[in-house]
Amino acid sequence: MVLSAILDTSILIAAISTREQHHLQAAAVLREFGQGELTLPITILSETMSLIGSRHGVSLQREVLDRIMASGVAVLPVGTQVLARAREIDGAYADAGFGFADSTLLACCEELRVARVLSLDRRLACYRPTFAPGLEILP
Amino acid sequence: MKKTMMYLEEEMHAYLAQEASRRGISMAEIAREAIAQYRTQSAERPTPGIAAVIGLIDTPGPPTNDAERVDELLGEYYAPSGAWDREHGLVGDS
Numbered sequence: 419m420v421l422s423a424i425l426d427t428s429i430l431i432a433a434i435s436t437r438e439q440h441h442l443q444a445a446a447v448l449r450e451f452g453q454g455e456l457t458l459p460i461t462i463l464s465e466t467m468s469l470i471g472s473r474h475g476v477s478l479q480r481e482v483l484d485r486i487m488a489s490g491v492a493v494l495p496v497g498t499q500v501l502a503r504a505r506e507i508d509g510a511y512a513d514a515g516f517g518f519a520d521s522t523l524l525a526c527c528e529e530l531r532v533a534r535v536l537s538l539d540r541r542l543a544c545y546r547p548t549f550a551p552g553l554e555i556l557p
Numbered sequence: 558m559k560k561t562m563m564y565l566e567e568e569m570h571a572y573l574a575q576e577a578s579r580r581g582i583s584m585a586e587i588a589r590e591a592i593a594q595y596r597t598q599s600a601e602r603p604t605p606g607i608a609a610v611i612g613l614i615d616t617p618g619p620p621t622n623d624a625e626r627v628d629e630l631l632g633e634y635y636a637p638s639g640a641w642d643r644e645h646g647l648v649g650d651s
Contacts, residue, residue: 425607432624435614439622445611452606469627472634472641474614482610489607517628538624 421454423556424527425491426537427466427519434470434482440538443557447536456491457530461522463493500525507545514541527553563588 432444463486471479486493496504503525508516516524524545527533533550535542536557543555565573577584623630635641638648 427627428624430610431627433611435621435623436612437614437616437618437621438624439620440624441612444624445608448611449608452608456607465627465631468631468634469623473623473630478614482613485605485609485613486607488605489609490605491607 421451421534422530422532423451423454423456423534423536424523424530424532425456425458425462426523426535426539426542427462427469428538429536430466430482431469432538440557444538447557451536456489456536457494457526457532458486458491459494459523459526460496461519465519494526494530496522496526500529503528511545514544516541516545 429444429447432438432440433448435441438444467479467483470482500522504518504521507524508518508521511521520539520542523535524542524547527535527545527547528549531549533547533552534554534556537555538557540555543553545553547553573584573587577587580587633639642648
């Protein structure tokens with residue numbers, strides 16, 4: 419059975435650095451889903467690249483990008499329709515404080531009808547998708 | 558079969574000619590063998606997968622929690638007079 423999931427910035431950051439508090443859990447879940455259908459919204463890739471660039475420099479940022487591009491993970495463009503959906507989600511869940519990147523991630527869940535997110539951000543679990551009873555947030 | 562033409566470096570061409578002569582076959586036959594071998598090796602080479610990013614940053618130091626502070630860290634970095642401004646010469650180092 420092919421496992422489908424959407425990747426969040428937090429899971430990538432935790433997996434990439436061995437010093438991260440949740441490195442082992444993040445690494446384990448990426449290995450588990452390694453051969454599955456993983457999707458990375460372009461907004462999440464951008465956020466991840468920004469954080470790595472700001473914390474570790476451009477050289478490492480390039481290395482991470484090269485590995486993601488070679489990984490087989492599908493990088494999902496975010497067009498006007500998804501942005502409009504993200505804006506709706508951001509407004510409807512204002513109290514959760516998702517912000518731009520997380521709202522686009524949730525809009526991508528809707529777009530692809532994928533109810534599984536690899537993330538350390540438990541706030542995402544409060545989102546109620548239109549196509550499933552709830553989101554599964556792993557690990 | 559389809560006919561095609563390719564340009565080779567002189568040294569590569571010389572090797573191909575020498576090898577064809579030694580084995581008593583055509584240069585094209587060796588090229589076909591090499592392409593078939595390349596194709597097999599490519600198919601057998603697994604896609605590295607997203608696990609290839611695991612542990613890419615493996616520097617000693619105290620534990621970090623950047624993964625759960627993404628918004629906060631980016632907010633600090635891009636704040637007025639923050640690191641981004643300094644790196645781009647928008648404010649002086651103080």
